[in-house]
Amino acid sequence: MNKEELRQSLTAMLPAATFEEGGEWTTVLIDPASWDGLARQLRSGAGLDFDYLFCLTAVDWRTHITMVYHLVSTIHRHVMVVKVRLDRERPVVPSVSGIWRTAEFHEREAYDLMGVEFRGHPDLRRLFMTDEWTGWPLRKDYEDPVNMIKL
């Protein structure tokens, strides 16, 4: 599918979805409540078959946190981006590790460094930081008076 066809099939699935313009790929903005259902449809919907999650990341915008998922179909060779807007005080999003296995580690990383809670993740613990670490180091307002020299 090309960009416009992808957009049309997404609008059919999720009439409330909004799109971001100007990017290389179709970029859809959704809220966390609709993410799990949409993810399953994207994975196995006819003509979509997004079978590979090639990037999962979180962005701290200070006012909110955005989860960004880059998906590709190795069958149809089309790519799309899903952005999920989360509450910064309580960033909770359904886990997609059951749909794309690769998300298991990526979600642990996002949890470790950004503090995003992935509901339904089989093993959500810290990945890079030590187990006893407190705080989310990649948040924009992160402070660590012991290890950090502020400039």
Place this chain on the structure above:
Amino acid sequence: MDVEQNNTAPFPGEVHPTAGGGVLVTKLDEVINWARSNSLWPLVFGTSCCAIEMMSTAAAKYDWSRFGFEVARATPRQADVIIIAGTIVNKMAPVLKRLYDQMADPKYVIAMGACATSGGPFFYNTYSVVKGADHVIPVDVYVAGCPPRPEALLHALITLQEKIRGNVS
């Protein structure tokens, strides 16, 4: 072979030829230091991009084996010098300390590049980086650069040799 031009130290001592052989007059300490300085075996240890420059220094174009560093060892038990080629993060610090402790005396340390010297580009606003490897283990020679060119590392290695021969290490 012109020893000075080849940048290796001449043998410290005098040979007095006698009938059927010769007499060698030297100091044992100097001979030991001379031998040590000319066969420094580095540990295979690199934590980031400086390691690429270190590999380049070892490879054919710069070829650090010209100065006696050819036998890079993958175990600290057999290594004489550890070149800290890259960033040391808080989680790596205990590993570096253990590697250093496992090396047999005499042992030497070169801090290669800005990260190993001071934390470099990660000095400010970083939660994870050790601000200089000398917080963990003692360092003999520091190399500036990000990353340093192979010539700079070679210069550091030769400086270390001079330090060993001068008995100051």
